[in-house]
Amino acid sequence: MNSDSLKKFWRCKYKRECKARLHTGIDSLDLEVLKRINEHTHDSEAAKVEAMVAVNRLKNRAAETMEPISTVINECISGLSEAAKACPKFWY
Numbered sequence: 001m002n003s004d005s006l007k008k009f010w011r012c013k014y015k016r017e018c019k020a021r022l023h024t025g026i027d028s029l030d031l032e033v034l035k036r037i038n039e040h041t042h043d044s045e046a047a048k049v050e051a052m053v054a055v056n057r058l059k060n061r062a063a064e065t066m067e068p069i070s071t072v073i074n075e076c077i078s079g080l081s082e083a084a085k086a087c088p089k090f091w092y
Contacts, residue, residue: 007034018042047083054080 008026012018021037058076062069077085 012040014042047081048087050081050084051087
């Protein structure tokens with residue numbers, strides 16, 4: 001965050017190789033992009049992001065409901081791309 005607490009600064013997780021940066025407002029509900037600095041120098045990881053979201057949704061639903069775990073899993077992975085289903089790191 002900057003000194004007047006109005007901006008949040010983001011950088012790519014591959015910061016040594018990629019110089020992409022982003023400035024957003026601090027409102028967590030609507031992260032308005034204020035400034036983009038450089039572009040990413042690598043491919044996106046859309047499948048990994050999709051898999052992480054599905055795993056988090058699965059964990060939350062399993063903790064909040066009394067449904068059988070098989071039902072929770074089937075409903076949370078329905079609609080996932082084949083690439084997201086193939087991300088082994090998130091499913092084991």
